[in-house]
Amino acid sequence: MNDVVRYIAAHRDAFLSDLTEWLSIPSVSGDPARAGDVRRSAEWLAAHLRRTGFPTVEVWETGGHPAVFAEWPAADAAAPAALVYGHHDVQPVEPLDEWETDPFAPVQRGDRLIGRGTSDDKGQIFFHTLGLRAGLAASGASAPPVTLKLLVEGEEESGSVHFADLLRERRDRLACDVVVISDTTMWAEDVPSMCTGMRGLTEAELTVRGPDTDLHSGSFGGAVPNPLHALATMVAALHDADGRVTLPGFYDDVIPLTDDERVLFAKLPFDEDAWLRTAGNSRAAYGEAGYTTLERVWARPTAEVNGMWGGHTGPGGKTIVPREAHAKISFRLVAGQDPARVQEQFRAWAAAHTPPGVAVEVRIPGGGVRPCFSPIDSPGVRAARAAMERAFGTEILFTREGGSGPEADLADVLGAPLVFLAVGLAGDRIHAPNEKVEIPLLLKGAEAAAYLWDELAAALR
Amino acid sequence: MNDVVRYIAAHRDAFLSDLTEWLSIPSVSGDPARAGDVRRSAEWLAAHLRRTGFPTVEVWETGGHPAVFAEWPAADAAAPAALVYGHHDVQPVEPLDEWETDPFAPVQRGDRLIGRGTSDDKGQIFFHTLGLRAGLAASGASAPPVTLKLLVEGEEESGSVHFADLLRERRDRLACDVVVISDTTMWAEDVPSMCTGMRGLTEAELTVRGPDTDLHSGSFGGAVPNPLHALATMVAALHDADGRVTLPGFYDDVIPLTDDERVLFAKLPFDEDAWLRTAGNSRAAYGEAGYTTLERVWARPTAEVNGMWGGHTGPGGKTIVPREAHAKISFRLVAGQDPARVQEQFRAWAAAHTPPGVAVEVRIPGGGVRPCFSPIDSPGVRAARAAMERAFGTEILFTREGGSGPEADLADVLGAPLVFLAVGLAGDRIHAPNEKVEIPLLLKGAEAAAYLWDELAAALR
The missing domain is CATH 3.30.70.360 (Alpha-Beta Plaits)
Structure with missing residues (x-):
């Protein structure tokens, strides 16, 4: 057990206790009656980031719900800058009678933490605070090895309507060499993976x-x-x-799929019949000749x-x-x-x-959304994969996402490559009743985050 | 001037006066408030047919508005039977403010009679009464040369919903060797023509x-x-x-178009640009290769x-x-x-x-509508064409109709060929404000009807 793991184990209960407090704020951005709660959620996070040690923490107003920005400069002025993106707002909880517990009174059951926002996305943002402290504790440094910025928006679940404007207005403050997205999923609990692109x-x-x-x-x-x-x-x-x-x-x-990517996609244990069931019981897979279903959805x-x-x-x-x-x-x-x-x-x-x-x-109703993509041999992806492999102790495979969110705006406006570091699962029931997160995965996320800044500092320097 | 023409000229004013009285009854079958008027119209027609000399005249009840049936047996029991079909109900008159005259107070202006039903279809049914009397007067006979039946329905403008049932119930009474339809149009005032089929x-x-x-x-x-x-x-x-x-x-x-039909269709003075304007300003004619626009609409x-x-x-x-x-x-x-x-x-x-x-x-929502078609060299069509040519003194061309009405039921249920004898014009504004009929054409219709029964008796015997 190394120092990072030891630190995380020692602070597990405090981490879960703090997260539970944050999760108890019903920051449903789509419900106008919850606007005050979304603001409370931003302020709670800002206070927690200050306690975590970020010298600069600001609540940024938008045309809608507020975002939280934090910055912790590296000691070395020549170190690269990394921006972590996530969101502190959550989906509505209806139908309420399908919840087995109060969505805003999180409950631990075995290894699971159950409640709205546990996986999407408060839990995944929160593991960064633990990871960062663990990394600093292990290295004994007083600042991270990269200039670390956080941008946690409050409108992702209602369309990120003011997000691109916010990015453009604050482009200088947000300038970075890499954007780390912590709002996606892994293939499976026993098949850790990284997303490398969105259509x-x-x-x-x-x-x-x-x-x-x-x-x-x-x-x-x-x-x-x-x-x-x-x-x-x-x-x-x-x-x-x-x-x-x-x-x-x-x-x-x-950009064609590389042989390496296709090999790594093919390693994913994909059950097409099960997938067809998730596809509304579609009768058959069908698409561009010469590609697998996953390739069609992710890369074509x-x-x-x-x-x-x-x-x-x-x-x-x-x-x-x-x-x-x-x-x-x-x-x-x-x-x-x-x-x-x-x-x-x-x-x-x-x-x-x-x-x-x-x-x-x-x-043509609008400008559209650019695809985002980070080649698997790019420095950022290699660094993040190395951090994940250190945490999980196994090969990290690659996925992509077939749809797109505000991530494309980040790549577009900030001109920085994206790296996806996340530990959610498809089965976390995000957007649905009884959302949960696997606590061991959250802690693995914290561990990967602890290693990430060293890896990125080395890779991007 | 032969005896038929003389008779028609002598009775012109009385004919128009009687027709005007009938037209004044607002027999709008689509308006429930007019149900009494539709019945009055049937009873008025029945009384007039009795005055015309029909030994049998009956008002037939249906599930909706009544129809009128009349029969005048030929003296010769071996003579063929002909059934004239038309309708005594009319279209609604809205928008009323676009009428230049009261739709139910018919007005003569020069050669035109203006009012609802003048062309569609009271005027065209009515010329048969004048034609029949003219034929009898000219021949001196006391009965027509065919057993003449009339069936004048009261629901044609509201979908003939009970018509097929009526035909089936009364099939024996309606039995005939030919059905004469007087509810269509000619190509133009100076291009008299006969319809020979409907899709x-x-x-x-x-x-x-x-x-x-x-x-x-x-x-x-x-x-x-x-x-x-x-x-x-x-x-x-x-x-x-x-x-x-x-x-x-x-x-x-x-059944393919014959060369004769194609030649006769081609004689019609067809202006494709004008036709495209009537087709909602369609940008181009388009259809099955190898056929003209008229052939496509009528015969394909x-x-x-x-x-x-x-x-x-x-x-x-x-x-x-x-x-x-x-x-x-x-x-x-x-x-x-x-x-x-x-x-x-x-x-x-x-x-x-x-x-x-x-x-x-x-x-498949229903059984569909059979096409109806009478070959141009069939005895009925030849007889009717001969009657038309005697009346108009010129070659009668052929048309068809692209759509279908209750006529198909007549052919289907009664198993008799259809012959179309009508003098309406496309420009009569049927179904629209200011409906009119050309009085000289109504009288030509009467004249053709006067000749028709001799021609049919000879052709079908």
């Missing part, structure tokens, strides 16, 4: 217009273009027979139709040629792709695929 | 099911089948590159998607893989096709075209 997103709405009014299909059907046919033809043409997206240039910028871009409508959609029949047809389409983007470029590709594709006799309009 | 119809609803619930497209997109993609693929596959419907066997039963079967929906159709984005997708599809059928057979073909097609990983359900 980006861009959305579009496609409108196909035909006649000025709905036409009687008896009088006109078969002799004028039908916008619903035209739309279906376009949507069907979005993919080729191999399930590949047909936008010219769509894959040009995609997609085009999905999210909604489609036109003509008569109510009960009974109405034999019309409808005036227009609509589809909402979104593209999940992966490492290397740029939402703006895909938007251009889609516009060009739609113009080139417009069937005769109809007009097509493409509306 | 049939069958409808289907296609449902594609994927996962049990909508899925997050970040977590699952690209790795499970998307029901909207699957639906679009199926809808796109309904037609081939030549605009032909891909149901195996779909065209097998179609179609598959049309009338409605399509699934996933997120409201404002904003929602990045889901939706659980299901729907399309309402209808097929217009032409001479020779059977709705039941097309329904089977569609079920087989849907099963064969179901994309991998989704389930497809086909719902």
